[in-house]
Amino acid sequence: xxxxxxxxxxxxxxxxxxxxxxxxxxxxVAESAEYVNTFRLFSLDVCFVTCLLLFSPILKTIKRxxxxxxxxxxxMNGNYYYTMPDNFYTEFDTPNENRPAxxxxxxxxxxxxxxxxxxxxxxxxxxxIVLLACGGTAYFLHRKGVIDLQNPFSSSSSSSxxxxxxxSNNGNVKALTPGGEMTVPVQGDLTGYTVILDPGHGGRDTxxxxxxxxxxxxxxxxxxxxxxxxxxxxxxxxxxxxMTRTDNEWVSLYNRIAQTHLICMDIAKEQGxxxxxxxxxAELRMLLQESIDINEDSVxxxxxxxxxxxxxxxxxxxxMEMEYKLEKVLFLSIHLNSSESRTLHGTQIYYVTxxxxxxxxxxxxxxxxxxxRSDFPIRDEYYGRNSDKNYALSECLYxxxxxxxxxxxxxAHPILADNYAVLREHGLTGAxxxxxxxxxxxxxxxxxxxxxxxxxxxxxxDAIEIYSAQQ
Ligand SMILES: [Zn+2]
Numbered sequence: 001x002x003x004x005x006x007x008x009x010x011x012x013x014x015x016x017x018x019x020x021x022x023x024x025x026x027x028x029v030a031e032s033a034e035y036v037n038t039f040r041l042f043s044l045d046v047c048f049v050t051c052l053l054l055f056s057p058i059l060k061t062i063k064r065x066x067x068x069x070x071x072x073x074x075x076m077n078g079n080y081y082y083t084m085p086d087n088f089y090t091e092f093d094t095p096n097e098n099r100p101a102x103x104x105x106x107x108x109x110x111x112x113x114x115x116x117x118x119x120x121x122x123x124x125x126x127x128x129i130v131l132l133a134c135g136g137t138a139y140f141l142h143r144k145g146v147i148d149l150q151n152p153f154s155s156s157s158s159s160s161x162x163x164x165x166x167x168s169n170n171g172n173v174k175a176l177t178p179g180g181e182m183t184v185p186v187q188g189d190l191t192g193y194t195v196i197l198d199p200g201h202g203g204r205d206t207x208x209x210x211x212x213x214x215x216x217x218x219x220x221x222x223x224x225x226x227x228x229x230x231x232x233x234x235x236x237x238x239x240x241x242x243m244t245r246t247d248n249e250w251v252s253l254y255n256r257i258a259q260t261h262l263i264c265m266d267i268a269k270e271q272g273x274x275x276x277x278x279x280x281x282a283e284l285r286m287l288l289q290e291s292i293d294i295n296e297d298s299v300x301x302x303x304x305x306x307x308x309x310x311x312x313x314x315x316x317x318x319x320m321e322m323e324y325k326l327e328k329v330l331f332l333s334i335h336l337n338s339s340e341s342r343t344l345h346g347t348q349i350y351y352v353t354x355x356x357x358x359x360x361x362x363x364x365x366x367x368x369x370x371x372x373r374s375d376f377p378i379r380d381e382y383y384g385r386n387s388d389k390n391y392a393l394s395e396c397l398y399x400x401x402x403x404x405x406x407x408x409x410x411x412a413h414p415i416l417a418d419n420y421a422v423l424r425e426h427g428l429t430g431a432x433x434x435x436x437x438x439x440x441x442x443x444x445x446x447x448x449x450x451x452x453x454x455x456x457x458x459x460x461x462d463a464i465e466i467y468s469a470q471q
Contacts, residue, residue, distance in 0.1 A: 191238035203250030208338035311379030323427030331430030346410025360419035401459035
């Protein structure tokens, strides 16, 4: 969700998705805390309900097909890869992610959908005008940026995202924080911080590849190289760094998280804040070691260990509560992205919230056979994660990486909440960095250039410094 007047948004409605000229458009309505009153709330609600009534069948279709689509190479045990729809025509035509390339037989259908797109666009504009008339704020989001409908020709509105964090001449970073804009000197000092780096995929799991049919490049190799560079950069600033894999080897998702829990127990013990008796500590360590030894992700393998099931089990909850308190320990997963139609480029950051996980789990209960197994515990919904911190870190990461490599400014959504196992199953503040799109020619060329990994590493290290200053 791109920021809109970040510190004062009281609530927002994503009113509608629309497709127009192959561009993903949506209207976001935001009301600043200062201006909310009953009348405006009422008028916004009326608009929202009207939209839902008029377009609920369309919204349903989009919602079902747009989100939580598992990438064929992803693991079915919770690590879902969100692929941004390049345009909704293809989404409507072929809901299956293995969809074939469009051919002429779909042309008739497309024309029909385009009609719907125009109608929706006009409706969006009408809703926007009503909202503006009511004193609300309407922003129109499309793939080229954000248009503030109160000031549609302002050049700053479309680039407001970048202005959240700005490097000034003297090397300081200006960052918009919940407390207002502040200058954060990047001092190259991360003493006291521990970062767990998770280079995605490896071994039998290559991650995304390019070219699709005759792969020459594997995501897992890039991830490892970038992570090693990040490690070097963070260590040079005084941080302690762990890696969940250091070679091109298969490491299951739950192995990665079990390693993370064990590192956290060590840190908590060192700091004298380990909340377990020695028996309990030994028991938890044994359970976590089992996941590492099994090194598989399926429910049947037992490799999920204390992390199996929806919600959060008691053992895991105890560990997560310990980890919430380790504020100077962060978790970063490093990945590359891929888009089938090869139109998307740039950096994307994913994070988790309780809601993004709960929504995904509800969905998987209906669709994922692993969730329907008798040995897969279905628990109550779990609330308690540091969603705001995860978002704050994600925002710093996006802005600082793009500050270092402006070409990595994305034409997709820069920051998204989702449900990734490596972020879900522990209590550390964390994010998953999709550094760039391997499927995009410019991104790939840049990734292969000397110096790019160092720039990404610098961006990530700066982001952690700014994040830490914001806390
Ligand atoms: Zn990946």
